Amino acid sequence: MTLIITTQRLPNAAIAIQPDGAITSDNASKLQDRVVAVLAATKPDTILVDLRAVPAMDDAGVDALKSGYSTAAACNCTLVAIDPQPGVDRHLRARGLTDVLARPAPAGAQHVNGSA
Numbered sequence: 001m002t003l004i005i006t007t008q009r010l011p012n013a014a015i016a017i018q019p020d021g022a023i024t025s026d027n028a029s030k031l032q033d034r035v036v037a038v039l040a041a042t043k044p045d046t047i048l049v050d051l052r053a054v055p056a057m058d059d060a061g062v063d064a065l066k067s068g069y070s071t072a073a074a075c076n077c078t079l080v081a082i083d084p085q086p087g088v089d090r091h092l093r094a095r096g097l098t099d100v101l102a103r104p105a106p107a108g109a110q111h112v113n114g115s116a
Helices: 028-042 059-074 086-094 109-114
Strands: 004-009 015-020 046-050 078-082
Touching: 004 028, 015 028, 028 046, 028 059, 046 059, 059 078, 059 086
Parallel strands: 015 046, 046 078
Antiparallel strands: 004 015
């Protein structure tokens, strides 16, 4: 499955990164690269990584998300993962990424894909 990543500016000045597809060792660098590109181009206060269309994520995907979180923090930006599917949520929590996960989704997240 091909990983497609879209990016959009939300009304609250946050940036949404929306991967669509499994995030694996074959494509995890695309997520990491997108976070870096968003930080360089827009310098947002918040990046929301909307995981609702990610059916699976291996360790490389988790590492990419963790790296994006650290890179964003170094740029005074908050990176938050929202709406992970149950298996992805379990994997992220098992790998210690509870700080990255939003429960419930932060304000403005309802604007991603037009739904909460």
